[in-house]
Amino acid sequence: MGYTNSSMVAYTKFSPNHSGQRTMAIDRITPHCVVGQCTAEGLGDWFAKGSTQASSNYGIDKDGCVGLYVEEKNRSWCSSSNANDQRAVTIECASDSAEPYAFQDVVYRKLIELCTDICRRNGKNKLIWFGDKDKALNYSLKSGEMILTVHRWFANKSCPGDWMYARMGDLAEKVTKALQGSDSGSGGGSGSKGTQATVLKDLSEADAIKKVGALFTADMKKSGILASVSLAQFILESGYGKSELAQNANNPFGMKCSLSGNTWSGSSWDGKSKYAKKTQEQNKDGSYDTITADFRKYPCIEDSIADHSAYLLGAMNGKKLRYDGLKGCTDYKKAVQIIKDGGYATSLTYVEKLCSIIEKWNLTQYDMKDSGGSEVIRWYRVRKSWADSKTQKGAYKILDNAKKCADQNSGYKVFDADGKVVYEPKAVEPVEKVPFLVKVSISDLNIRKGPGIGYDRVQFCPSGVYTIVAVSDGAGATKWGKLKSGIGWLSLDFVKRV
Numbered sequence: 001m002g003y004t005n006s007s008m009v010a011y012t013k014f015s016p017n018h019s020g021q022r023t024m025a026i027d028r029i030t031p032h033c034v035v036g037q038c039t040a041e042g043l044g045d046w047f048a049k050g051s052t053q054a055s056s057n058y059g060i061d062k063d064g065c066v067g068l069y070v071e072e073k074n075r076s077w078c079s080s081s082n083a084n085d086q087r088a089v090t091i092e093c094a095s096d097s098a099e100p101y102a103f104q105d106v107v108y109r110k111l112i113e114l115c116t117d118i119c120r121r122n123g124k125n126k127l128i129w130f131g132d133k134d135k136a137l138n139y140s141l142k143s144g145e146m147i148l149t150v151h152r153w154f155a156n157k158s159c160p161g162d163w164m165y166a167r168m169g170d171l172a173e174k175v176t177k178a179l180q181g182s183d184s185g186s187g188g189g190s191g192s193k194g195t196q197a198t199v200l201k202d203l204s205e206a207d208a209i210k211k212v213g214a215l216f217t218a219d220m221k222k223s224g225i226l227a228s229v230s231l232a233q234f235i236l237e238s239g240y241g242k243s244e245l246a247q248n249a250n251n252p253f254g255m256k257c258s259l260s261g262n263t264w265s266g267s268s269w270d271g272k273s274k275y276a277k278k279t280q281e282q283n284k285d286g287s288y289d290t291i292t293a294d295f296r297k298y299p300c301i302e303d304s305i306a307d308h309s310a311y312l313l314g315a316m317n318g319k320k321l322r323y324d325g326l327k328g329c330t331d332y333k334k335a336v337q338i339i340k341d342g343g344y345a346t347s348l349t350y351v352e353k354l355c356s357i358i359e360k361w362n363l364t365q366y367d368m369k370d371s372g373g374s375e376v377i378r379w380y381r382v383r384k385s386w387a388d389s390k391t392q393k394g395a396y397k398i399l400d401n402a403k404k405c406a407d408q409n410s411g412y413k414v415f416d417a418d419g420k421v422v423y424e425p426k427a428v429e430p431v432e433k434v435p436f437l438v439k440v441s442i443s444d445l446n447i448r449k450g451p452g453i454g455y456d457r458v459q460f461c462p463s464g465v466y467t468i469v470a471v472s473d474g475a476g477a478t479k480w481g482k483l484k485s486g487i488g489w490l491s492l493d494f495v496k497r498v
């Protein structure tokens with residue numbers, strides 16, 4: 001059959017280190033660990049040197065970028081085994097530089113995708129992993145089967161490292177699922193555990209709700225918002241098919257299905273596990289706020305709901321919690337109202353809609369009833385920062401008392417039991433109006449790269465008059481001012497306003 005290369009390749013630099021066309025058809029994939037968080041270019045440079053005497057077909061760099069170094073049709077020099085590399089597609093993956101040689105999430109997800117692509121192009125619909133070397137190497141593959149092998153079977157090496165070795169079964173399972181399944185809504189690397197939207201698809205509405213409702217019994221108590229409310233949103237949004245929450249509710253309730261990817265527009269991926277979402281939302285008075293929240297990318301409904309809860313509990317509106325009061329709320333009507341008032345939905349009938357879903361399906365049965373058992377006290381702590389427990393002024397059961405304490409101690413905030421700021425006294429001083437002019441008369445005033453003495457020094461500021469375009473708190477000065485030129489920041493303690 002004809003050989004092809006992956007269309008996922010974003011960077012190509014051919015290595016001279018290969019044996020020419022392979023003598024065996026492709027029926028193995030061998031993932032390796034690079035032992036370093038490399039870039040695709042860096043790996044390419046390394047393989048480009050004849051003296052390296054090594055190569056791989058593909059590389060996945062620390063950001064998930066796929067490099068091509070030896071075409072699939074050729075035998076790479078990768079696994080210390082001619083027999084293996086003649087029939088294997090080899091993939092070097094960016095990893096930590098010490099055992100267990102862990103991969104970044106983005107790398108692992110890309111590996112799943114790349115293996116799926118390799119199988120598909122080479123006519124395979126199943127990827128197999130046996131933890132046992134002899135079994136694997138002696139197994140006679142059936143048509144459509146591809147098998148995973150590891151470098152450690154052929155040389156005295158850890159490769160692909162214990163992190164990846166522990167996930168070989170998961171990799172095989174996810175690739176096979178992607179090859180055989182038709183569900184594309186769950187995005188790269190659908191989970192092996194957990195409840196997939198596809199599981200719900202064939203159930204009746206009542207059964208689907210029951211199944212999702214059962215997820216709440218233990219975990220949702222931790223999330224701190226009512227199961228009935230989460231579940232009602234889940235049901236409602238599965239009809240809209242728009243939000244991340246709905247992406248995992250995709251069609252389970254016989255509603256419409258129009259989902260594409262797994263990201264929200266305007267979201268950014270931190271390369272590990274989180275999306276930060278930023279949106280502009282309009283206030284009643286017409287002004288706009290920037291709303292930010294972190295999301296994980298989730299493979300199953302449980303995670304989807306847990307993250308949705310985390311969003312509702314953690315979303316900030318400026319410095320305030322967007323849905324303040326939601327945590328610990330035990331009244332579903334009140335909780336729904338808080339969500340609506342926070343701006344979650346613009347529909348005027350949102351509260352009624354959600355409440356009627358809760359009532360129709362008796363969803364309050366999934367709320368955790370207070371069993372009267374041991375009550376965990378959720379202390380409010382007053383500190384300068386959560387990390388700095390030594391600054392703690394006190395711990396309070398009642399939020400108002402904690403607030404009072406913070407009000408009396410400048411620079412202190414109130415944190416909930418999870419370390420989230422729930423109250424921060426308004427600074428007494430008015431916000432500085434910028435721009436303004438300052439005069440520098442001393443000869444040894446440092447310009448620093450940021451607002452604080454911890455930032456690198458750029459140079460001394462020549463005396464003269466400067467425009468300050470931003471003011472910030474920072475170590476070593478009462479206030480820092482940013483120079484209009486953009487070169488850096490000045491301590492405002494040593495300048496004169498003009």
Ligand SMILES: [Zn+2]
Nearest residue numbers: 032033151159
């Ligand atoms: Zn290796």
